[in-house]
Amino acid sequence: MTSTYGRGATVTAEGLPGWLEPVARASETIEPHQLSRFLPPETGGRQSAVLVLFGDGPKGPELLLLERAGTLRSHAGQPSFPGGALDPEDGDPASGGLVRAALREAEEETGLDPSGVQIFGVLPQLYIPVSGFVVTPVLGWWREPTPVKPVDKAETARVFTVPVAHLTDPENRATAIHPSGHTGPAFLVEDALVWGFTAGVIDRILHYAGWELPWDRERQVPLDWRS
Numbered sequence: 389m390t391s392t393y394g395r396g397a398t399v400t401a402e403g404l405p406g407w408l409e410p411v412a413r414a415s416e417t418i419e420p421h422q423l424s425r426f427l428p429p430e431t432g433g434r435q436s437a438v439l440v441l442f443g444d445g446p447k448g449p450e451l452l453l454l455e456r457a458g459t460l461r462s463h464a465g466q467p468s469f470p471g472g473a474l475d476p477e478d479g480d481p482a483s484g485g486l487v488r489a490a491l492r493e494a495e496e497e498t499g500l501d502p503s504g505v506q507i508f509g510v511l512p513q514l515y516i517p518v519s520g521f522v523v524t525p526v527l528g529w530w531r532e533p534t535p536v537k538p539v540d541k542a543e544t545a546r547v548f549t550v551p552v553a554h555l556t557d558p559e560n561r562a563t564a565i566h567p568s569g570h571t572g573p574a575f576l577v578e579d580a581l582v583w584g585f586t587a588g589v590i591d592r593i594l595h596y597a598g599w600e601l602p603w604d605r606e607r608q609v610p611l612d613w614r615s
Contacts, residue, residue, distance in 0.1 A: 397484030401508040404529055407449055408442055408508070414596040415509030415527055423592045426515045433515060433522035435481050437490035438471030440589065441505065443530030447551040451590070452536070454497060455545045455580060465545065467582045469589070470494035473521070481524075486510070490526035498547045499539050504532030516585055525589050550577045556594060558603035565610050574609060581613055 401412040420427050441452040455467050472493040479485040487510065491502040509527035516523060538544035554560055554577045564574035564583035573591035575582040582590065594600040 397487040397507070399487065399507045399510060403506070404508055405444070408529060410597040410599070411442070411527065411593060412508050414593070415511055418511065418592075418596055420512035420514065422596070423512060424514045424588055426517055428513050428515045428522040433520055435474040435486065435489075435524075436472055436521045437474065437486040437493070437524045437526050438469035438586075438589075439490040439494040439505075439528055440469055440511075440525050440593070441494065441500075441528040441530055442552075443533055443549065445549055445551060447553065449552040450549040451552060451555065452494075452498070452500075452530070452547070452549050453578075453580075453582065453586070454538070454547045457541065457543055457545045466584065466586075467580045468584075468586045469525070470497045470500075471523070472497075486524040487526050490524070490528075497539055497544050498536040499534075500530075500536050501532070501534040504530065504534055506531045511589070514585070514589075523585065548578050548580075550575075550582075552599065554578075555590060556599050556601050558601055561603040562607045562609045563605055565608050567611070571608075576609070576613070581609065581611065583611065 404412055443450050453467050454470055456465060470493055471490055474481055474485055474489045478489040487507055494500055495502050506529040507526060508529055511525040513522050513524050536547045538547055555575055560576050562574045562576060563571050565571055572583060573587045575587055
């Protein structure tokens with residue numbers, strides 16, 4: 389199925405590599421409560437979007453992530469998907485604005501060329517209570533990869549890719565323990581602890597795409613695991 393919202397906001401699963409088809413199929417049926425217990429309020433919340441970008445790397449299928457600069461006031465040093473708040477230039481969120489926002493933010497943060505990205509799905513909106521953001525995960529296939537790096541070192545410490553095989557490896561999985569006592573899935577990959585919203589979305593994608601392997605849910609890591 390193809391949905392066209394205007395320039396830079398076409399969503400189609402046509403021509404995807406076979407290994408990515410389970411993710412595309414899952415995106416068509418997954419319900420918000422299957423992704424997170426934090427769902428958007430009926431009113432309020434700041435609209436935003438993140439780009440969940442899959443590509444073919446030297447070690448097979450991979451996912452693009454970045455690490456926030458350690459000097460930021462919020463989410464300092466935290467790995468995340470590229471993304472950010474909806475801007476007026478992105479247009480109506482109901483008419484492709486969130487897709488455009490995800491691509492625009494990814495370009496601004498990593499320098500990737502959006503023309504080489506095929507958007508193949510949009511997941512239900514989720515909510516981050518601590519920041520008040522209503523976040524839409526936008527699924528992309530990096531059909532024509534381009535070099536990436538931090539565009540602004542004050543915002544982004546590094547840009548990196550993680551092989552999907554590393555994310556599914558039980559040795560790299562754990563439950564993160566927040567100082568508040570909140571727990572959630574985590575991934576220890578590329579010398580980073582991926583946790584919070586980003587890890588939650590990755591965890592659910594792996595599960596509903598049928599890629600998840602049994603892992604030790606009793607294994608716990610604190611957020612300051614490097615200390």
